[in-house]
Amino acid sequence: MEIIGFIANNWPVILRLAGEHISIVAVAVGLAILTGVPIGIAITQNRRVADGVLYVASIIVTIPSIALFGLMIPILSKIGQGIGWLPAVIAILLYSQLPIVRNTYTAITNVDPALREAATGMGMTPFQRLTRLEIPIAIPVIMAGVRTAVVMNIGVAAIAAYIGAGGLGVLIARGISQTDPRQLVTGALAVSLLAIVADWALLQLQKRLTPAGLKR
């Protein structure tokens, strides 16, 4: 009951923090799509480069987020952005590369070779083949990667509160430092809810973007 009361009394703050949280994840994953999809397509041209890129992306994900934030402080301090919004976005941008690059790469390489042969044999250029055939077919899998990145990084963004990036993590951090379970539980609930809602919304988007001929 205490918690419900807390939520009811602090609506505006919770919404503002949720807005910050969303802005960090949306900007970071948005940039990750703009970089990860082209990288995923480009590495289909060379197996060894692909293995290398995916290996590096996997290693980045194994770095604990706290450590990654710590690593960026001295570097970004040189432009006066050692803590705050920017390092949070960069960390999430890096973490998002693995699911997006890997799913793009897998989806494009898994396009039926017969379709590729038919497209080439009919006189499509490699670029036409990519835009008219391979990307439309790969869309559902690429979107699945985006969903993974978003859900995973809503959690990471919560930790970014410790480097002053704001977001719902602020409630959790305060809850811990002030030994206040109301803030702690509210923050945790809000982060979970955000992840669930974001995943559902992206699933709807994925369905919209999937070509009708590929829907089951």
Place this chain on the structure above:
Amino acid sequence: MIRLEDLTKRFKTPGADIVAADRVNMEVPTGEICILLGPSGCGKTTALKMINRLIPPTSGKIYIDGQDTSQLDDIQLRRNIGYVIQQIGLFPNMTVEENICVVPRLLNWDIRKARQRAADLLDLVGLDPRQFLRRYPKELSGGQQQRVGVIRALAADPPVMLMDEPFGAIDPINREIIQDEFLKMQAELKKTIMFVSHDIDEAVKMGDKIAIFRAGRIEQYDTPDMILAHPANAFVADFVGADRTLKRLRLVTAEEVASTEVPVTARSTKVSDALHQLTVAKARRAVVIDSDRRPVGFVTAEEMAGASGAVRDFAHPLPATVPVRADLRAVVSEMFAHDTMWLACTDDHGRFAGVITQPDVTAALRATYGPDKGAGQEQGAS
């Protein structure tokens, strides 16, 4: 016309160089279907794919209608060649209409013209455009998909088509139907077609000419009848099969063999008149026809000899009739099924069109061999 000149493909592998096509020379005249036939790995698909440069040739020249295709860039060349593959390869993200319009759109056709073309082509293969244009490939049966695959290749009306085992993935019943449809279409369109197959029956049915490949070389390039009647060597003979003489039955229709000079008579004819007719024609039997000239039975001279009355009292029912357009294999099959030496043939309207006998069939098979081409051996077999 397609002409291949010393076409060669070598693949470099860690162990040794593999020669997939070894100085292939052949010419396919305009409007003909040439079947590239052989066991797997014989180089037939390699030869085909060198024509649209999906596999770049190591050396040699390819001419289409007299033009050296090495002067054209890959993309232009391919847009002017129809291409059908065994896996069909319809694009699942596009509707049937969009699939058919792919090449016309690549060639910058007006969208309305391209759509009209798609509808016309669907009509041509018996698929209702109103029903099928907006469907997706997954909503079609295998046979329907393959029909769309073929008309997609025809969309921009290319003079030349390459078909890589186009009917290989279809069940035998539908394959026969689609093959027949395709031959009917080809009779009008007269495309120059290279067609890869590993099925001798399909080759004999579809091909104006057959090129038999082994280890990258052409072992024999000839008409189906010549290949079946006179295999160039033991490999070809083995490949076309020990029953090759029977396979030739498919190449001849009943019409070409049936004798039309057979006495016919009506049921009401008097026996004496019928006997007189048989004597004049020096025949032993007459076919009984009804007022629409449909064959309904037969009478023999022996049974009627010295009798009076009408033909109907002596008529036997016919065991079966065959359409005059059927091939000899179907005819022989009917003969064996009804244990008979002869059958009456009917035209498209069911009217009497002649009689075909077992000696007619064997004589037709023998005709190709001629006196100096091992006829004795073949006669022994027949």
